[in-house]
Structure formats: structure tokens, C-alpha cells
Amino acid sequence: MRKGQHRFVAGFLLFPVTLYVIFVIWPYIQTFGYSLTDWKGQSQTFSFVGLDNYTKLLEDDIFMGAIWHNVLFLVFIPVITILLALFFAFMVNAGGRGRSGGVSGVAGSKYYRVVYFFPQVLSLAIMAVLFGAVYRSDGGGMLNGVLIKLGLVDENSPVEWLNEPNFVLWALIAVVVWHGVGFYLVLFSAAMQSIPRDIYEAALIDGAGRAQSFFRITLPLLWDSVQTAWVYLGIAAMDMFILVSTMTAGDYGGGPDHHSEVMSTVMMRNFLLYGRSGYACAMGVVMLLLTLIVSVVMLRATRRERIEF
Amino acid sequence: MGSTSAENEGTGSAQNTGAGDNGTTGVGRRALIKRSAALGLISVPTMSFLSACASGGGDDDSGDNEGKTSDSNPFGVKEGTKLDVVIFKGGYGDDYAKAWEAAFKKKWGVTSVHTGTQEITGKLQPRFNAGNPPDIVDDSGAQQIPIDVLHKNKQLLDLAEVLDAPSADDPDKKVRDTLIPGTLDAGMQEGKVVALNYIYTVWGLWYSGKLFKEKGWEAPKTWDEFLAICKDAKSQGIGGLAHQGKYPYYINVAIMDLIAKKGGLDAMKAIDNLDPKAFVGSEAATEAIEAIYEVVEKGYLMPGTNGLTHTESQTRWNQYKAAFITSGSWLENEQLKTTPDDFDMKFLPMPPLADSALPFEAIRAGSGEPFIIPAKAKNLPAAKEFMRLMLSKEWATLFAKEANSLTILKDGVDPNVQLRPGTASTVDASKAAGDNTFRYLYTEWYSEMGTAIENASNELMAKRIQPKEWLKRAQAAVDKQAKDPASKQNRRD
Numbered sequence: 001m002r003k004g005q006h007r008f009v010a011g012f013l014l015f016p017v018t019l020y021v022i023f024v025i026w027p028y029i030q031t032f033g034y035s036l037t038d039w040k041g042q043s044q045t046f047s048f049v050g051l052d053n054y055t056k057l058l059e060d061d062i063f064m065g066a067i068w069h070n071v072l073f074l075v076f077i078p079v080i081t082i083l084l085a086l087f088f089a090f091m092v093n094a095g096g097r098g099r100s101g102g103v104s105g106v107a108g109s110k111y112y113r114v115v116y117f118f119p120q121v122l123s124l125a126i127m128a129v130l131f132g133a134v135y136r137s138d139g140g141g142m143l144n145g146v147l148i149k150l151g152l153v154d155e156n157s158p159v160e161w162l163n164e165p166n167f168v169l170w171a172l173i174a175v176v177v178w179h180g181v182g183f184y185l186v187l188f189s190a191a192m193q194s195i196p197r198d199i200y201e202a203a204l205i206d207g208a209g210r211a212q213s214f215f216r217i218t219l220p221l222l223w224d225s226v227q228t229a230w231v232y233l234g235i236a237a238m239d240m241f242i243l244v245s246t247m248t249a250g251d252y253g254g255g256p257d258h259h260s261e262v263m264s265t266v267m268m269r270n271f272l273l274y275g276r277s278g279y280a281c282a283m284g285v286v287m288l289l290l291t292l293i294v295s296v297v298m299l300r301a302t303r304r305e306r307i308e309f
Numbered sequence: 310m311g312s313t314s315a316e317n318e319g320t321g322s323a324q325n326t327g328a329g330d331n332g333t334t335g336v337g338r339r340a341l342i343k344r345s346a347a348l349g350l351i352s353v354p355t356m357s358f359l360s361a362c363a364s365g366g367g368d369d370d371s372g373d374n375e376g377k378t379s380d381s382n383p384f385g386v387k388e389g390t391k392l393d394v395v396i397f398k399g400g401y402g403d404d405y406a407k408a409w410e411a412a413f414k415k416k417w418g419v420t421s422v423h424t425g426t427q428e429i430t431g432k433l434q435p436r437f438n439a440g441n442p443p444d445i446v447d448d449s450g451a452q453q454i455p456i457d458v459l460h461k462n463k464q465l466l467d468l469a470e471v472l473d474a475p476s477a478d479d480p481d482k483k484v485r486d487t488l489i490p491g492t493l494d495a496g497m498q499e500g501k502v503v504a505l506n507y508i509y510t511v512w513g514l515w516y517s518g519k520l521f522k523e524k525g526w527e528a529p530k531t532w533d534e535f536l537a538i539c540k541d542a543k544s545q546g547i548g549g550l551a552h553q554g555k556y557p558y559y560i561n562v563a564i565m566d567l568i569a570k571k572g573g574l575d576a577m578k579a580i581d582n583l584d585p586k587a588f589v590g591s592e593a594a595t596e597a598i599e600a601i602y603e604v605v606e607k608g609y610l611m612p613g614t615n616g617l618t619h620t621e622s623q624t625r626w627n628q629y630k631a632a633f634i635t636s637g638s639w640l641e642n643e644q645l646k647t648t649p650d651d652f653d654m655k656f657l658p659m660p661p662l663a664d665s666a667l668p669f670e671a672i673r674a675g676s677g678e679p680f681i682i683p684a685k686a687k688n689l690p691a692a693k694e695f696m697r698l699m700l701s702k703e704w705a706t707l708f709a710k711e712a713n714s715l716t717i718l719k720d721g722v723d724p725n726v727q728l729r730p731g732t733a734s735t736v737d738a739s740k741a742a743g744d745n746t747f748r749y750l751y752t753e754w755y756s757e758m759g760t761a762i763e764n765a766s767n768e769l770m771a772k773r774i775q776p777k778e779w780l781k782r783a784q785a786a787v788d789k790q791a792k793d794p795a796s797k798q799n800r801r802d
Contacts, residue, residue, distance in 0.1 A: 040461055042437045141613075249767060251760060256773075275461065
């Protein structure tokens with residue numbers, strides 16, 4: 001570093017770091033502080049109750065159920081999204097039967113790349129309205145309309161997708177996967193394109209099929225991106241607030257009778273509706289800890305040796 | 310860059326290990342001055358940021374909003390001040406408020422800052438916390454800040470001042486004597502009136518006069534007649550009863566009203582007062598919930614209604630896909646754009662079960678749409694005067710014209726005002742009901758218990774639980790609330 005460069009860099013960093021501390025870190029600290037009180041959310045009169053809120057949390061069936069739903073999302077959303085994104089990325093980059101003997105994507109892959117990214121362009125709020133109409137519980141919904149026309153569903157008892165405890169979580173997973181695949185497709189595509197073609201060609205010459213190329217070459221060399229994608233999707237799965245609160249029934253969502261609750265909706269309801277803001281802050285702290293633990297575990301578990309090429 | 314002799318920035322070569330290691334004996338004088346100046350510079354905005362955080366908020370002096378009081382100016386409104394008005398922009402819109410504000414400006418010279426929004430909690434919770442709430446709020450809608458929560462946080466002004474002031478129409482009468490009796494109860498928390506529920510609302514079933522004429526149906530006066538129409542409708546491919554499934558609040562109103570009509574006011578008060586036999590062990594509750602379950606079991610619901618939002622189900626009903634729908638009297642205004650011109654919307658009190666304590670004409674009626682004055686409002690005199698004028702004939706008529714609805718002011722609407730069919734039928738129903746109106750209060754006091762009962766109703770409508778289970782769950786919610794010592798303050802006779 002040149003003389004004075006530290007100060008130069010620090011000078012530029014000062015403002016953004018201050019903003020970050022004030023608007024991100026300071027609210028975190030405040031939340032932790034409020035979680036030790038019985039704050040009711042509408043004024044500044046409250047009393048210190050210590051760890052009472054946390055012990056109450058352990059006995060709260062609704063919150064425990066919500067954690068379980070978050071875990072379910074955590075298991076399924078990253079796996080399904082990444083598998084689909086990897087598959088499509090491979091197809092679009094290296095899946096075509098090479099016409100000129102080289103490695104290329106399937107026919108039309110230029111267009112697939114663009115089209116698959118469209119869902120990511122829509123905001124989650126629009127997705128909620130869009131899929132609300134798809135999952136609409138009478139004949140006017142897209143799914144029900146199609147199924148009724150095909151005769152698979154009785155007109156007088158259409159499937160209430162978002163009102164059925166057995167379907168609601170899957171319906172939400174479908175929305176998140178649909179929204180996310182495009183982004184991770186582009187991510188993996190970019191990573192794949194940095195894999196030198198010679199490796200693929202060598203494999204082709206050795207007689208490797210598409211599946212073998214994928215599992216032996218692409219996947220190991222892509223592992224860094226997969227790891228990142230896993231962590232991002234895991235964090236999204238621990239949140240899920242927008243979709244659950246707008247698409248499912250009840251105040252701030254939660255689905256038929258708490259069957260699609262997630263930690264963030266329970267927290268919101270307690271914070272704003274029931275006036276139990278101190279309790280909700282305790283939930284927030286628990287959410288933070290769980291998400292941190294999940295991220296760290298996932299990063300460790302998916303660690304592999306770096307391969308330089 | 311010129312640097313002082315006392316600093317070693319550790320430049321050059323491979324052993325660059327950072328400034329501190331290269332034998333600095335401490336900070337030089339010049340560096341100290343520079344650093345402390347920098348620290349001082351950032352500490353000023355930092356302090357102002359920190360003081361603006363959630364725990365900040367001091368009180369402001371609102372003394373310059375007080376004018377002289379007089380007979381015609383009982384609260385001392387000062388000309389030229391501002392009034393901060395926040396209105397929930399829902400089924401009634403907010404044009405009525407704008408008309409009021411214009412009239413207020415003409416009379417008192419007070420300019421109003423108007424905010425019409427659906428995000429009451431989103432916009433106002435931070436303001437309540439910071440100690441600078443608006444002057445008068447229509448706290449309603451899906452994002453309503455629950456009144457009991459505001460009251461527990463001591464954020465609401467006791468409205469006794471406004472209610473005991475002379476009425477704007479007749480100075481010999483107090484404001485509270487010009488209102489329809491019983492309408493202030495809904496705004497009471499722990500014995501004080503802290504919210505003015507302004508709009509006189511009736512709840513019940515709604516149907517299309519045109520559809521009924523076509524099919525040769527008569528408006529049902531008993532539960533059995535109601536079931537007969539549903540059966541006939543089903544055979545013709547029309548749904549019998551539609552409800553706003555995504556918001557179990559609506560069907561829950563119908564269930565509760567059946568209970569009240571069957572068991573009389575005692576059954577209703579048992580629930581409000583958290584009686585241990587409010588649901589399990591109550592004959593009225595058992596019969597009512599079994600009657601509703603019969604509707605579900607026999608397939609008289611409009612297909613798919615259990616998952617529809619309010620606008621979806623109400624629009625379907627406007628399209629003649631269902632005979633009846635549950636709702637309150639905001640329905641006509643809400644569906645103004647989608648109702649066909651010849652729909653002939655009509656209101657129907659809940660058809661009672663056999664041997665009911667209350668007659669057919671009895672309706673759940675009461676005041677909805679709570680208006681509150683925050684205790685820490687800046688312009689209290691103008692806010693109180695605004696509320697007093699809301700309860701005058703002139704403003705009540707303005708409201709009826711813009712929002713197609715009645716207010717709690719007795720005979721508040723000018724008879725020359727032409728009302729729409731739905732609203733007109735509610736006026737007739739109110740007249741027929743006379744003193745036979747009832748209103749549950751637990752919805753204002755216990756938001757968590759209300760939610761738990763609504764969840765149970767949702768499950769029942771989807772046939773996932775049976776009536777016995779519903780009664781158990783409702784009773785469990787009541788018992789849980791009864792354990793809270795503060796609930797003893799909310800009692801009704």
C-alpha cells in the first residue's frame with residue numbers, strides 16, 4: 001500500500017459503513033434489547049422481563065410449527081431449484097448433440113437463456129397476485145379451470161390449493177422454484193462457460209455420454225457456485241414472508257389454521273396485531289440465530305477442495 | 310503525500326506488515342488533531358441519527374394550537390392552524406373526508422393535511438412510537454392498529470370531552486344524546502370511550518332482488534326457508550351461500566349472529582364476558598354451529614368459496630353465481646363498479662333457527678369504522694371540533710351522499726337524499742328491527758381470541774373439523790383469554 005492509502009480508503013468507507021451500522025446493525029441491537037422487555041409496540045413505556053420471552057417461545061406451539069415449516073422449505077427449495085437450474089444450464093451450454101463435433105447447447109439455447117430469466121424480473125408481490133389467480137379456489141383459477149375442463153376435478157368441489165393443509169406448502173414451493181430457477185440458471189451458465197471446452201472435448205473423445213460429462217466434469221468444477229446458491233436459497237427459505245402473508249388465509253397469512261406459518265409471519269402478527277412486540281423481537285432474534293447457524297452449517301458441509309483451472 | 314515525521318506508513322517492499330509494526334511510538338501531534346477533528350465532524354450527524362432511532366421521540370410543545378374558547382368554540386380552535394387527518398381508504402373511499410375538510414376550512418379556517426391510505430399500521434405505528442401521531446385517524450381495515458393495543462399503550466384520548474360538549478345542531482343537547490343508543494359501546498375500552506365508531510353498519514346476508522324474482526324465490530324468514538332456497542339454487546347450478554373464505558371474519562359473523570339470535574342476548578354476553586360455558590355447554594352455540602355445518606355438508610356452498618378473497622367472492626355473487634353472500638353494509642359501496650345496474654341488491658337479516666329467542670328482524674347492528682384522536686396529537690382543539698362536527702346533520706348528510714352509508718347520528722340523513730337500493734334496504738331493516746339490535750364486543754377487546762375462533766370457523770367450512778371440535782376450540786380460546794387478569798375490566802351487562 002502506498003503512503004496514506006489506508007486513510008484514503010478509510011475515508012471512503014466511513015460513510016457507507018456508518019449508514020450500515022445505523023440502519024442495519026443498530027436495529028439488530030435494538031431488537032435484541034426489546035426482546036428482553038414486554039414492549040407493546042405503540043409507545044415507549046415498557047418493563048424489563050429478562051429471558052421470559054424466550055422461555056415462552058419454547059412453549060408456543062404455533063412458533064414451533066412455523067420453525068418446522070421453515071425447515072421443510074429449507075430442505076426442498078434449494079434442492080429442487082438447484083437441480084433444475086443445473087439441468088437447464090447444462091442443457092443450454094453443453095447438452096446438445098454436437099453438430100460440428102464440438103460442445104454446444106441444445107437447439108434454441110440462446111432463447112431459452114433469456115426466457116427462463118423472465119420470472120426473476122417480476123417482483124415477489126406480482127408473483128403473489130399472479131399465482132393467487134393460478135391457485136384460485138373456484139373454477140376461475142387457472143389450475144382448477146384446466147383440471148375441470150380435463151374432467152379430473154369435479155366442478156362442484158374444485159381443489160382449494162391454498163386452503164388445503166396438504167397442498168399449501170407445495171404450492172408455495174412451486175412459486176419460489178419458478179421464480180428462482182432463472183437466476184441460478186444464469187449463475188451456473190456463467191460458471192459453466194468458464195470451464196475450458198478442451199476438457200469436454202477430451203471427454204467426448206473418450207466416449208462420455210451427456211450424463212457422464214455432467215457428473216464427472218461439470219458438477220465438480222461448478223461446486224463453488226452451487227455452494228453459494230445453496231446458501232442464498234437457504235436464507236430465502238428461512239424467510240418466505242411475502243408469499244406466505246399475501247397468498248395464504250388469515251392475518252399475515254399462515255394458511256389454513258397455521259398450516260403454512262413461517263417464523264416471519266408469526267413474528268409479524270405478534271408484533272403488529274397482538275401488540276406483543278417484545279415477544280416478537282425475541283422471535284426475530286431466534287430467526288437470526290437459526291439462519292446464521294443454517295448458513296454456517298451449509299457452507300461447511302459443502303466445502304470441497306478448490307480446483308484451479 | 311506529505312506526512313509527518315512521527316508517522317510511518319510502512320511503505321514499500323515485501324515486509325509491509327501494516328503501519329503499527331514499524332516502530333511508531335504513538336500518534337504524532339498533527340495526526341491527533343486531524344483525527345479528533347474528524348471524530349468531532351462525524352459525531353454531530355451520528356448523534357442526530359441516534360436520537361432519531363426508535364427509542365427517541367421527545368414531546369413537543371403544542372401550545373400554539375390553542376385559541377380562545379367560547380360558546381360557539383368550546384374547544385378553542387385557532388384559525389390558521391393545521392389539522393393532520395389520516396383516513397382508511399377502503400370500502401367507503403375517502404371522498405367524504407375531503408368534503409368534511411373543505412367544510413371545516415370554510416367554517417374555522419383550519420387547513421387539513423389529508424392522507425388516504427390502506428396501510429394504517431404501516432404508516433402510523435412508527436409515528437405513535439416516536440410520539441408525533443396525526444390529529445385524527447380513521448383506524449380501520451386489514452391493517453388497523455387494534456384499539457385495545459393503542460389503549461394499553463395510553464395513546465388514545467378519552468372522548469368524553471367531545472361527547473359531553475353541546476351538539477352542533479342543538480346547543481341544548483349534549484352530543485352523546487343525539488346518537489343512536491348503544492352505538493358508543495363498541496368504542497369502549499375498560500369503561501372509557503376511546504374510539505368513535507362512526508358508521509352505522511348492519512351485518513347479515515345479501516341477495517339480488519332481480520335473481521329472486523326470476524327464480525320465484527321469496528326472501529326467507531326462517532332457517533328452513535333459507536335451506537330450501539339453497540337446495541333449489543343448487544339444483545339449478547347456482548351456489549347457495551357464498552362467503553369470503555380467505556377472510557374467515559365474514560362467515561364467523563354469520564355463525565355468531567345465529568348463536569345470538571337462537572340464545573338471545575344472554576348467549577352473546579356469555580361469549581363477551583368469557584363465560585366457561587360460552588361455547589361448550591351452550592345449547593344455542595351447539596345448534597347454531599350444527600346448522601351451519603349442515604349447509605357445508607349438503608353442498609350448499611358456492612363451489613370454491615372457501616379460498617376466495619372478498620372481492621373475488623363478491624364479484625362472483627354479482628355475476629349471479631350464488632344466491633346469498635355474507636357481508637356488512639359496506640358491500641354496496643365496495644362493489645359499486647362490478648354490480649350490474651339492475652341487480653337490485655337487498656339486505657336480509659340472518660334467518661333464525663326454530664325456537665329462537667330473538668325474532669327474524671333482529672340484526673347485528675352497530676357502529677363500525679373507529680375514529681380516534683391520539684392523546685399526543687398536536688392540534689387537539691381542532692381535532693375535537695372536527696369530531697364534534699362529524700356528529701352534526703350537515704356532515705352526516707355529506708357522508709351519506711359520498712359513502713352511501715348511515716352514521717350513528719339519529720335521523721342524521723336528510724330525507725331528500727336518494728339512497729341506493731342496498732343502503733335503502735338497510736334503512737328499512739333498521740326500522741323494522743327497532744330495539745332488536747345486538748353487537749358483540751369481544752371483537753374489539755380480544756384480537757387473539759377472535760383470530761382463534763375465526764381459524765376454527767375456517768376449518769369447519771372446509772369440513773376438516775366437526776361441530777364438536779369447533780365448540781371445543783372456541784371454548785379453549787375463551788378460556789385462554791379468561792386467564793389474563795386484565796380481561797376482568799371488560800365486562801358488559
